[in-house]
Amino acid sequence: MVTGAGGALGTDLVRLLREQDEPVTAYTRPELDITDGDAVERAVGAWAAGEGDERAVLLNAAAFTAVDLAETDPEAARAAHAVNAVAPGLLAAACARHAARIVHVSTDYVFDGAGPRGRTAPDGGAAGYEPDDPTGAAGVYGRTKEEGEQRVGEAAAAHHVVRTAWVYGGTGANFVRTMARLAGERETLTVVDDQYGSPTWSADLAAGLVALGRSDAAPGTLHATGGGVTTWCGFARAVFDELGADPARVQGCTTEQFPRPAPRPAWSVLSPASWTAAGLPALRPWREALASAVRRHPDLLGHTPAVR
Template identity: 45%
Template sequence: MNTLARSGPWVVVGASGMLGTDLIELLASRGSDVTGLRRADLDVTDAEAARRAFVGAAVVVNCAAWTAVDDAEEHEAEAFVVNATGAANLARAAHAAGARFVHVSTDYVFDGDAHEPYAEDAPLAPRSAYGRTKAAGEWGVRAEAPDHLIVRTAWLYGAHGGCFPKTMARLAAERDQLAVVDDQVGQPTWTRDLAELIVRLVDADAPAGTYHGTSSGRTSWFGFTQRIVVTAGYDTTVEPTTSENFPRPAPRPAYSVLGHDSLRAAGVAPIGDWAERWDAAAPEVLA
């Protein structure tokens, strides 16, 4: 067990986001020494600033990213600076500090054409600017930080920020009927569960490499919305529709189900079934 990584100081970059907030709260609750850095505290494009910020850290977690998927289609260069160059800067600085580097990535690095869960070593084939910049970020992390954990996630929701369940619950309160796409399949994942998984990976001194941090099971956005509406206590009718009826600048993966073999090989249990985890999360997320 890497005792230093488990008990030494943590630095969380992207501290004001849904995941960063949950991770900091979790670490603080167990008595860990944790510093949260927001965008105003650290410019990820400033390599020297990152080097100074990570001195003495045992674990650095990068939750920062350009996540405006559609906006990235017209601003790919700007997204690249954050998602690729920025990630490499942070990885290099963490390595210089002797810290384990945890980098949060995405299902968008895949093409979305699969019919079985994507393995951790499946070929990357992003179809959007966002996906390309995040894939480049993964390559940068691998090159700059040998002691890395790349954790891909998808369909995130949480209490600390806007997310799909909050939007659907609000719409259900306003409308008698909702039409939601049924041809995009994935794994709704609570940010608190992902935060706990990251901590468990570090505590287990998991081998450097790539892991998938998503809930188990699978559903569509339509199926998830049905569950949300029932949980929220509304009588709104939810009807299935197709992605063609909701054109967006960036293509959405039709299949975003990620496999968890690397977690099991490291002796770390995957997150539980998405529906069970939603039931646990809903009171807080929809509060």
């Protein structure tokens, strides 16, 4: 069962499961509002009764993802809390009642972005966060997601929480689309070059989550992102490269020079060690994934003429 089936990740989960002839019960937001406890109980009960064995896995891809709005608008903050904090607990409790497993998706924003304390990578740089590094979200969205993780953990369902980062896909607005549009509108572009993370194509993440759902990995929290590390500026230059435009038209700036309502983690890198130790296939390097993503979804790049 997939909730949030109309979002970037949800769309790819449903597509993949159908391609693999896996029976899937998918709910977009109009079909199932995950904040409605009675509706959740009815939907999970009916679905799990139909599955009738340990194959019943609920993949929750629903979330309130308007990070800046949640920071500035109290009504949006309440909605974010209902969807990201309370509802995952409702889903997990329903899964517990009906002997289903839940795979819940969370975010790098649960970390403050200062990097894991006291650990460095083998090359001497900052290490990626491991699942049991202390969390401490800096903004409203991250705090709601942090609480959602806790509520899933408390619900006594067999569960996995999978934190990911910098997700884009064929559905909805995202960084790739925005950069492609701006490439057509502006001669040069200034993009933050001091926040580090790993772009993640929703189709690769979906494949990883499906593999997790079929695995016998021990319950708990895992990290899964595209491989490698870049900055938003590096990501934007790669989009220009895919467009056939000159990446040098993208210039770096600091976070201070581009303030946003919600704080962004400076270091969003999530270590893949927990994922691979669970026997799951690492997601491919982010640059390779971007090339595949734009081949599958040419509209990601719009119709911008190449400007070298």
